[in-house]
Every structure is written in C-alpha cells, then in structure tokens.
Amino acid sequence: MTTADRVAAVVAKWCQASPEELTPDTRLDDLDLDSLSRLETALGLQREFRVAVDDTRMNDAETIADVIAIVETSPPKTGDPDAV
Amino acid sequence: MTAAAVVAGLGSALPERAVGNDELAARLDVTPEWIERRTGIRSRRFADHTTPTSALAAEAARGALADAGLTSADGAFNGAVDALIVATYTPDYQIPATAPLAAAALGLGAVPAFDLNAACSGFVYALATAAGLIATGARRVLVAGAETASTLTDPADRTVHPLFGDGAGAVLLRAGDPGEPGALLATDLGSDGTGAGRLAAPGSASRARLLDAEGGRPRPDPSSYFMAMDGREVFLQAVARMSASSRTVLDRAGVKPSEVDRICGHQANVRILRAVADELGAGHDRLLVDLDRVGNTGAASIPLALDRARGAERLDPGDTVLLTAFGGGFTWGSALLRWPDTHPRKAGRS
Secondary structure, rough: OHHHHHHHHHHHHHOOOOOOOOOOEEEEHHHHOOOOHHHHHHHHHHHHHOOOHHHHHHHHHHEHHHHHHHHHHHOEEOHHHHOO | OOOOEEEEEEEEOOOOOEEEEEHHHHHHOOOOHHHHHHHHOEEOOOOOOOOOHHHHHHHHHHHHHOOOOOOOOOOOOOOOOOOEEOOOOOOOOOOEEEEEEEEHHOOOOOOEEEEEEOOHHHHHHHHHHHHHHOOOOOOOOEEEEEHHHHHHHOOOOOHHHHHEEEEEEEEEEEEEEEOOOOOEEEEEEEOHHHHHHHHHHHOHHHHHHHHHHOOOOOOOOOOHHOEEEEEHHHHHHHHHHHHHHHHHHHHHOOHHHHHHHHEEOOOOOHHHHHHHHHHOOOOOHHOOHHHHHHOOOOHHHHHHHHHHHOOOOOOOOOOOOEEEEEEOOOOEEEEEOOEEEEEEOOOOOO
C-alpha cells in the first residue's frame, strides 16, 4: 500500500467517506471532519506511521495531499506522552 | 503479607431530574445531535438545591455497604468502616470537607473522613489512597466519588455546560488477599500542574453555587466562577496520559493489554475513550460506556459506570478490569483489578 492509500484509510475512519473516494485533491472540509475528528485523525496517523504529528498542522490541513505531506515530514514518535 | 484492597460492594446515587440534549440544545442554540455527535452524551442528571454533593456521596456509600451485606437496623453504621474518602471537586463547602458530612449522615462514628480533589481523576486517586490505608492496617474503607458539577458550569456555555452531570458512586474496599477476586492489582497516579489553566474553575464551593442558582442571586462574572476548558488540549492530553498510565499499570501487574476484559475510563467523552482503546490496541467492545445517560460526572464517573455495567451483566467475576482517568490539574491515574463475585444489583434499586 502506498502512503497515499494508508493516509486515505486512516482519514476515512473519521468521516463518512470510503478510502477509495479520497484522492490527494479531496478537500477535508467536504468530508464533514469536525475539529475533534481532525485530532482523532492525527492520533490515527501517529499509530499508523509511528510519527509525531503536530495537531496544529493537522488542523490547518486543507486537502488529503496536505495530510500526506504532514506524514512525510513528521519526526518519528517517541514513547514520551509529551511528544503527542 | 501486606493486605490487598478488595472490592466488597458498589453503590450509586443519581438525582431524579434527567436533562436531555433537547432541553439544553434549545437554550444553547445547538442541535441535540450536535451534542451527541461531539460527546456521545444524550442525557445527564442535575441535582436541586436540596441535594448537595454530601447527600449523593452518602446515598451511594449506603448502597455500597448494603451491597457488601452490611445492614443496620437503626440506619447507622457505627464501626462498619475504618475510613471514608470522598473524591470530589464540587464539595458542599470550603470547610468542612464533604466526607465528614457524609460520614455523619451514615452514622459511621468517629472515623477518619476526608475529601480528595484530583478533579476527574479523584476516584482512582482515592482507590490508591484507600489501598494504602488497608496496607497499613485498615479493615474496611469506603470510597465515594461524588459531584454536583452542574453547579460549576455556565448554563450559557455550549462547549462546557452539556458535558457535565451530577451523581455519585461508591465502593467498599476490605482487606483481603491479592489473589482473590475483587483485588486491586496495581495503581499508577500522576500530575502536571503546568496544565492548570487548561481546565479550571476558580469559583467558590458548590453549596454556595446551588444557592446562587436557586436563590435568584444575580449571576456572577462567568470567568471568575465557572469551569473553562481548552477542549483541544484536554482531549490530546487525556488520550496521551490515560494511554501511558494504562500501560504503566499493566506493566506493574504483569498483565498484557490483550488480557484486559473491560476498560472503564473516566466518562468525559466517548471519543476520548475510543481513542484510548485504539492507543492500547483494544477493541471498542471492551469499553464500558455510561456517559450517554449521565454525562461527565467527574470523580463519580468510574464507580457509576462499573455499577451500571454490573447491572447490565457486562462484568463477570474474575474479569480483568482496567480503570483509567484524566482530569484538571492536570491529573491522571489508572488501576487494575479483578472483578469480584458480587451479586448484580436488583432492578428498581436507585
């Protein structure tokens, strides 16, 4: 599975879409993702990719492509809860 | 051998008045579905001014005593327990503490009775404290979590007011063997006061607030009085701290996450509970959820959820049960126990 596929699978868990419907151009505002869903998605991405996702970046993301970029540029996650 | 704390009985107390999302939604200019979707909460109970925190604590404690088979012909329980701890962040008064009032209502006699404020983590803190008392010689300790949190939220604040409800839950702990059903296996507690401003209520004690609300006094400045919360930061910290603390307590007990039968987290938001389960790799079917009917009842939430789950036969004797909580402070704590062989409560008991 590509990074894009894995990102789509995570995002799809917290919105009303299926992973197949999500393309890099899909806008998060069109997915009915509320602010809490974006936090949940950030936590889901951390588990899937073992990276420390900055939730403020997740909050500012506009498209699936932005989310893919966040995953690709986030540092590895440590065991420290403060790293969330 | 050091005595272990063993759960001998549970009790609950909920005020009569149920307040559904529809009632709040109209006033707060949101929809009932908005509240439920964001929190999982459908209803909560609000106490009236004749039902302070101490009365709820005493009622729940009385239920725990009866559940453990301790009855009293004259309604007093003199000598029945060696201490009463009331976990609450909504005490009746600044002084006296809530626990002596509840102890007097129960006729416990001249036993130590004190409050413990670790906000929504208070029940887990109180369990650990009670286990310490038992390890140093106490035979029976009553632990109640009790709140009238409705008094501490601004009725006009849509982000906070719908979340909270009033109620109490109690457990009776007795000295026993670490290997027997009901035994508390391990605990973990923590705090981080640098997060103090993220979840705070600077106001006065709850009895005065109830009188304010019922007595028609003018509403004070909400910023000096009511609870305020940075929901985003609290969500993230709650998930991180509850997950890490859960792992710690499992490590201490030598139990794998896959061996946990039920997770009873502090009932703040079902989405926090699901995220904690995800972090632990546990299926959502293992979560005990009670907030749908009572909202966030602070230090009362875990014993209320346990008592409901037992009544619904979602807890079996011998089950490994993980308790985990997070609250203002910040504070957090977890405990692991083996579910005791108590009788399910009879239908119709309050």
